[in-house]
Amino acid sequence: MIICKTRDEISAAVAELRRQNKTLGFVPTMGALHNGHLSLVKKSMSENDCTAVSIFVNPTQFNNKHDLQTYPRTVDADVKLLEGIGADIAFVPSVETMYPEGLDNVTESYDFGFIGQVMEGAARPGHFNGVGIVVHRLFDLVKPDRAYFGMKDFQQIAIIREMVRQCNINIEIIPCPIVREDDGLALSSRNTRLNEEQRRQAVQISQTLFKAVGLVGEKSVDEVKEFVISTVNSVPLLDVEYFEIVDGYSLQTISSWNEAEWVVGCITVNVGDVRLIDNITLKK
Ligand code: AMP
Numbered sequence: 001m002i003i004c005k006t007r008d009e010i011s012a013a014v015a016e017l018r019r020q021n022k023t024l025g026f027v028p029t030m031g032a033l034h035n036g037h038l039s040l041v042k043k044s045m046s047e048n049d050c051t052a053v054s055i056f057v058n059p060t061q062f063n064n065k066h067d068l069q070t071y072p073r074t075v076d077a078d079v080k081l082l083e084g085i086g087a088d089i090a091f092v093p094s095v096e097t098m099y100p101e102g103l104d105n106v107t108e109s110y111d112f113g114f115i116g117q118v119m120e121g122a123a124r125p126g127h128f129n130g131v132g133i134v135v136h137r138l139f140d141l142v143k144p145d146r147a148y149f150g151m152k153d154f155q156q157i158a159i160i161r162e163m164v165r166q167c168n169i170n171i172e173i174i175p176c177p178i179v180r181e182d183d184g185l186a187l188s189s190r191n192t193r194l195n196e197e198q199r200r201q202a203v204q205i206s207q208t209l210f211k212a213v214g215l216v217g218e219k220s221v222d223e224v225k226e227f228v229i230s231t232v233n234s235v236p237l238l239d240v241e242y243f244e245i246v247d248g249y250s251l252q253t254i255s256s257w258n259e260a261e262w263v264v265g266c267i268t269v270n271v272g273d274v275r276l277i278d279n280i281t282l283k284k
Helices: 007-019 035-047 065-070 075-085 127-142 151-166 189-193 196-215 221-233
Strands: 002-004 024-029 050-055 089-091 146-150 172-176 238-247 263-271 274-283
Touching (some): 002 007, 007 050, 007 127, 024 035, 024 127, 035 075, 035 146, 050 075, 089 127, 151 274, 196 238, 196 263, 221 238, 221 263
Parallel strands (some): 024 146
């Protein structure tokens, strides 16, 4: 596996692959890799000649300093994991490499419209702009044929698709299913920050979402929404920030089940100072 740190290194590695007429898949990550990330890498490896993975904790997408400071960083272990499963390139840039102009001088600004204003967009001002900036810069450097994103960050996929559309970027965006622990908790780098009791209670997030699927049709949209929020909030260490039932394509909230073909329930829960997100398809 080639490990690239600078713009010149990644550009040279990609140019060499292109010289060999190889197709390239790309998985952007913030590291602290787990099986969710690795499922994206494996899917990319099965669909492309070569796969590049970036590890970069992107400061511009954190609206909360504490979250950025405490975000788990395990680069050496991550690189070993990627080498172990046979990834071809690990791109591990510094903040200076990604933002040579300095973080205070970053000027790109995206308008994603409605899909950027709801849920995570409303709760984390500037978050999706930062995601758009870093993913666009990574796409420019890595120039992949396909890029792989997890459905765990459901809204992020809509944002990336919109950015690719607005900027006329010729990269296929491939959504990948959520990987969960055996008990249902969605894998997340942030799970490592949960203490034992928080981890034990966090399972109620996904378990409640699974139960909600069984209520579709039998109960109204509002009743299901109320069920999820009150059930999760009844768990002592869990605090629902929002739960929305939305059209999976437009992200508009719906008020009856037949209003949308694809209906997704999106939840964010604070467990102490750890913010966990999850979502589930309620109807398709
Ligand atoms: P992150 O490192 O959190 O920015 O995530 C990098 C990529 O991995 C994103 O596309 C995430 O959606 C994806 N990802 C994170 N957790 C999971 C999971 N549990 N299942 C599937 N994909 C995931």
